[in-house]
Amino acid sequence: MADLDYVALFxxxxTPCVVITRDFVIVAANPxxxxxxxxxxxxxxxxxLFDVFPDPADSGERNVRASVDRVVETGKPHTMALLKYDVPVEEPPSSFEERWWSLINSPVTGPDGEVEWILIRAEDVTAYVQAHDLRLHPPAEASSEAMALEAALFERARELQTLNVELSEENARDRQVAVTLQKAMxxxxxxxKxxxxxxxxxxxxETMNVCGDWYDLVDLSGDRFSVGVGDVVGHGLEAAAVMGMLRSVLSAAMRALERPAHALEVLGLYARSMESALNSTAAEAMVDPRSGLIIYSNSGHLPPVLVHPDGEFELLDQVLDPPLGARPQHVPCSQAGQPxxxxxxxxxxxDGLIERRDEDIDVGLDRLCRTLARHRALGPRQMADAVLEDLGVAGGAHDDISLIIVRL
Incomplete structure (x- = not known):
């Protein structure tokens, strides 16, 4: 059988169809x-998309964004409740025509298997909605039973639309609280300095997928300092709160003990006292300019990367302990030095920086290392932005991302 011409099929x-990018830019529309x-x-x-079809009420835009984010996150189609969206018309000037749509958003993957575009199939149900808004004057040929059934269905659709708006607004508020809390901590x-x-x-x-990622920098005695990152299992406000506690404990332990392994041992003991903190991960590295060493310890986290000016790079993976609190008995953490x-x-x-669905973590790690090497000549801030852009996560990903870059 000959291959289908999908362009001609589209x-x-x-049915009205439009294709947008993950950034909501329109790339295709059928006749x-x-x-x-x-x-x-x-x-x-x-x-x-929202420049072409502005939504003064903002609720329609929020609902569409939430639906598209869900499609990107799950890789599955999502059907929205009825959506009212006004369309600009030329006559009279600066006026709008009321339109009602039934939207089905479907994922379209790129060569790497990631969702790259979203196909929005839009059924224009304006005539139906307007007819049933005027259902006190039904067509003569329509039976009263049929009209009553259609009226009930339409009323139920409007109820679901109202509920969808309310839930979207509530989720948006909850997410903002979690993000604000996390940034404050x-x-x-x-x-x-x-x-x-x-x-x-x-x-x-994702609407309420705020997680428990953190970063930290602590000045120590002399001219030494430490940097660390960590990741709490779970999502939402609870994960953000646990993150704040673990980060504070690790920061205090590092200031007092000035040894990454000892600080992570304290953190592991603390994590065992909270079920919601178990299996969290953390990596801590102390920079000692006098000895020219990076002293590091790792509890279940991805390895730090050291990039050299010539473009060579190496993973700081000589030591790796289990995640925090994972062992039934307390065991001292390991530690290594890297010149x-x-x-x-x-x-x-x-992990949000490199993990991709249906891809081995080593592939993402190698991609990160090569991206870092490519941008090694940039300053730390420019390098951070370039790395996020090249890895396709400058606008965020399905998981939180924490990143810390130190020019030694």
């Missing part, structure tokens, strides 16, 4: 969509 579909919206391709292609006073250190934190894009030279770059991060 163009021939009688049925152009006819339903009264737009041309020049009006649509390359433009942000990530304040790092010692960071201001280190112009050669850059940190980035990106909350997850470094002026101009080297030390990078610590959480």
């Amino acid at each position: 163009a021939a579909m009688p 049925a969509y152009l006819e339903a919206t009264g737009k041309t391709r020049d009006d649509l292609i390359g433009r942000p 990530l304040l790092t006073p010692d960071l201001e 280190h112009p050669n250190v850059a940190v980035r934190y990106l909350p997850a894009v 470094y030279a002026s101009g080297d770059t030390l990078v610590l991060y959480t």
Whole structure:
């Protein structure tokens, strides 16, 4: 059988369809969509969806964004409740025509298997909605039973739409509380003294998928300092709260003990006292300019990366202990030393930076290392932004991301 011409198939579909990127930029629209919206391709292609169809009430935009985020996160289609969206018309000027839509958002994957585009199939149900808003004057040929059933279905659809809006608004508020809490707990006073250190934190894009990632920098005696990252299992406000407690304990332990392994031992003991903290991960590295060593310890976390000015890189993976509290009995943490030279770059991060669905973690780790090597000549802040952009997570990912880059 000959291969299908999917471009022709898309163009021939009688249902209005538009394709957007994960950033909500329109990249394709079929003729049925152009006819339903009264737009041309020049009006649509390359433009942000919500610039073309502004929503004064904002609830429609929030619902569409939440649905698309869900499609990207799950890789599965999502059907929305009825959506009212006004379409601009030329006559009279600056006026809008009320339209009602039934949207089905479906994932379209790229060559790497990741969701790259979203196909929005939009059924224009304006005529049906308007007819039933005027159901006190039904067509003469329609039976009263049929009209009563259709009226009940429409009323139920409106109830579901209202509920969908309320839930979306509630989730948005809860997420904002969690993100604000998490950012407040990530304040790092010692960071201001280190112009050669850059940190980035990106909350997850999923509506309530705020997680428990953290970073920290602690000044120690002499001219030594330590940097650390960690990740709490779970999502939402509870994970953010646990993150704050673990980060505070590790910071205090590091200041008192000045040894990464000893500090992580204290953190592991503390984690065993809270079920919600068990199996969290953390990595801590102390930079000692006098000895030219990076002393590090790792409890179940991804290995730090050391990038050299010539583009070579190495993983700090000589030691790796289980996640916090995972052992039934307390066991001392291991520790290793890594020599470094002026101009080297030390990078610590959480798994949201490199993990991808249906891909081995080593593939993502290798991609990160090569990206770091490619941008090694940039300053830490520019390097952090370039890495996030190249890895496709500058706008966030399905998981939180913490990143700390140190130019040694």
